Amino acid sequence: RIVQQIHERIENIKIDGVLMINFLAEFLVDNKYSPFPQLVYTERPDKFCQDLLEGRAGIIIDGIPFCMIIPATFDEGLKSPDDYSHSTFMNTFKRIMRYALLLITLLLPAFYVAITSFNQEMIPEKFETSISDAREGVPFPSILKLH
Numbered sequence: 550r551i552v553q554q555i556h557e558r559i560e561n562i563k564i565d566g567v568l569m570i571n572f573l574a575e576f577l578v579d580n581k582y583s584p585f586p587q588l589v590y591t592e593r594p595d596k597f598c599q600d601l602l603e604g605r606a607g608i609i610i611d612g613i614p615f616c617m618i619i620p621a622t623f624d625e626g627l628k629s630p631d632d633y634s635h636s637t638f639m640n641t642f643k644r645i646m647r648y649a650l651l652l653i654t655l656l657l658p659a660f661y662v663a664i665t666s667f668n669q670e671m672i673p674e675k676f677e678t679s680i681s682d683a684r685e686g687v688p689f690p691s692i693l694k695l696h
Contacts, residue, residue, distance in 0.1 A: 551606045555619060559608075570615045573608065577619060589618040589625050596630040627651065 555577065562576045570590060578587045591597055592615050597607055600618045608617040627647045632640045664671055665680060672680070 551619065555606055555608070567610060567613075570608070570610055570613050570617050573610075573617065577617075585623060586621045586625065587619070589621045590615050591618060592616070593630055595633075599630065599633060 558577055559573070562573070564572065564576075567573060574588060575581070580587065589600070591600075597609075597616050597618065601607055606619050608619070610616075627644065629643075632643060635643075
């Protein structure tokens, strides 16, 4: 079904030539304003073949070193083609670590701002004095420093 949809969309494209693979991307994505990628570019044959084995579709254009894989999922950015060359245990451990570190990266700055700006009584006294010493010459509150 995915291949049929891609084939129909490609046949409906009215363009003089395709110099880069991303010329096609404009016509193949459903939501152009999505912050998440809807397709993936790669020049690695092992990644391309692995994604084909996982049920995705791929587009290769003669003379262009990149190929396109459709559809992309959220975890595409957290997977590496090199993961498949390791044991299952190590592969699972690496992926769990990637997801855990993603959550820490997303939540820790918000936690810091919440603690330093709104719940200052939860901070130990020595730590609070080191934070206040570090912020001494800064004219903006913590909430503005992150943006």
